[in-house]
Amino acid sequence: xxxxxxxxxxxxxxxxxxxxxxxNNCHNDLNRMSIYDGFVQFFAAxxxxxxxxxxxxKRGIEIVDAFYLEMEKHSQKLSLCxxxxxxxxxxxxxxxxxxxxxxxxxALNGDLSALRMFYKLGVxxxxxxxxxxNEIADGQxxxxxxxxxTNFGRSVIAEMNSLGMLIDVSHISEKGFWDVIELSESxxxxxxxxxxxxxNHKRNLTDDQIFALVKNRGVMGINFYPPFLxxxxxxxxxxxxxxxxxxxxxxxxxxxxxxxxxxxxxxTPTDVCGVEDVExxxxxxxxxxxxxxxxxxxxxxxxxxxIKTVCG
Numbered sequence: 054x055x056x057x058x059x060x061x062x063x064x065x066x067x068x069x070x071x072x073x074x075x076x077n078n079c080h081n082d083l084n085r086m087s088i089y090d091g092f093v094q095f096f097a098a099x100x101x102x103x104x105x106x107x108x109x110x111k112r113g114i115e116i117v118d119a120f121y122l123e124m125e126k127h128s129q130k131l132s133l134c135x136x137x138x139x140x141x142x143x144x145x146x147x148x149x150x151x152x153x154x155x156x157x158x159x160a161l162n163g164d165l166s167a168l169r170m171f172y173k174l175g176v177x178x179x180x181x182x183x184x185x186x187n188e189i190a191d192g193q194x195x196x197x198x199x200x201x202x203t204n205f206g207r208s209v210i211a212e213m214n215s216l217g218m219l220i221d222v223s224h225i226s227e228k229g230f231w232d233v234i235e236l237s238e239s240x241x242x243x244x245x246x247x248x249x250x251x252x253n254h255k256r257n258l259t260d261d262q263i264f265a266l267v268k269n270r271g272v273m274g275i276n277f278y279p280p281f282l283x284x285x286x287x288x289x290x291x292x293x294x295x296x297x298x299x300x301x302x303x304x305x306x307x308x309x310x311x312x313x314x315x316x317x318x319x320x321t322p323t324d325v326c327g328v329e330d331v332e333x334x335x336x337x338x339x340x341x342x343x344x345x346x347x348x349x350x351x352x353x354x355x356x357x358x359x360i361k362t363v364c365g
Contacts, residue, residue: 055091055144056331057310057353059244059274060154060223062317064116065099067123074123075130080315080327083130086149088329093140093150093353095178095244096120099317100157102185110167113160117174120153133175137361152360154178154221154244163188163205165212177364178219180244181206181229190229193255201228202236210236217364222246223276223312224256234265240359241266243273245312247281248299254281260303267304270362272355274312279320288322290333297338297351306347310356 063081067074075083086092098116100109124131132143134150143150153176161167168179184194189209191200202210210233213220220241222230233241243266249257258266258273266273275296279288282296300309315321315328325333338348 054335054349055093055353055357056089056335057093057095057356058315058328058331059095059242059272059310059312059356060097060156060276060317061094061313061315062097062099062156063315064096064120064123065101066316068116068119073126075127080313080318080321082328083127083149085327085329087130089332091144091150091353093134093144093152093357095152095154095312097154097156097180097317098160098176100155100160100183102183105159107162109157109159110162113155113171117153117171117176120151124151135175135177136365137357138365140357140360152177154180154219156180156221156224157183157187158189158206158209159187161188161209165208168209168212168218169216172216172218176218177360178221178242178244179209179213180221180223181209181233182225184224190232191226192224193226196226196228196255199228201226201230202232206232207236214238219359219363227255227259227262230258230262231265234269237269239363240270240272242271242356242359243312245274245276245314245317247276247296251296251299252281252283256281263300263304263308267308270308270359272308272310272359273300274310274356277313277315277322277325278318279322282322287320290322290324290337293322293325293334294337294341297334301347306343306350307355309351310353311351
């Protein structure tokens with residue numbers, strides 16, 4: 054079974070802690086991902102809000118460089134993938150397949166040339182905003198304005214469709230989400246977003262948004278952050294399952310996956326503390342009599358489908 058985790062912030066975490074991607078005290082490392090037969094990890098270059106202007110682009114390059122340095126050190130365990138065929142080849146070598154993403158379109162500095170250069174560096178996914186406003190769109194933290202995609206943001210959507218890059222709508226304002234749905238000719242992803250019907254947080258997707266994502270042939274990845282799972286102070290594996298159950302009951306199993314957000318979250322569910330515990334989600338679905346084919350879709354096949362469709 055192939056597992057795809059569509060979002061982690063481990064790169065920036067190890068840059069801060071001076072630890073190794075191979076083994077660390079974070080939520081995620083290569084040693085723990087290696088326990089699985091096939092693991093695909095999206096590694097995000099998160100552009101923290103205090104990197105603004107030209108510094109956002111510089112920070113994006115620094116994080117991408119950090120990934121390459123770690124990959125060179127641990128090439129026997131990890132390889133960068135830019136297409137679906139790359140993923141199949143890397144997994145056949147029993148290595149971890151990595152997808153590079155950028156979290157925060159401010160890294161582009163309002164210039165499509167930066168997007169094209171990141172593409173040439175191997176980046177295949179862009180989370181258009183974080184919580185704040187940038188040159189592309191308003192983030193969900195700015196949604197009081199009702200703002201969506203800017204003119205530049207609309208050109209970014211067209212260019213990403215042309216290049217073959219995954220458009221990630223996690224964090225974007227609701228108006229921005231609907232703008233992307235209207236404009237994108239390719240399937241999109243919400244790499245780490247949950248169901249608002251289960252937990253009424255504006256970072257989560259409404260049922261109407263989930264229906265639209267399905268019509269777009271996209272995929273959403275369930276986020277493990279407790280405040281996005283439940284209004285209680287703590288969360289557990291059962292809360293992750295509640296979101297999966299709701300989405301499956303709403304639209305079926307073809308448009309849902311995993312986007313744990315490891316190392317980008319302050320706390321985890323009490324019984325899902327790191328990448329080594331992802332198997333608990335899979336095993337629980339089996340206990341709940343989800344079919345093998347549906348479990349495989351949720352574990353990774355749905356994201357693999359979109360990667361192959363968009364990136365080749």
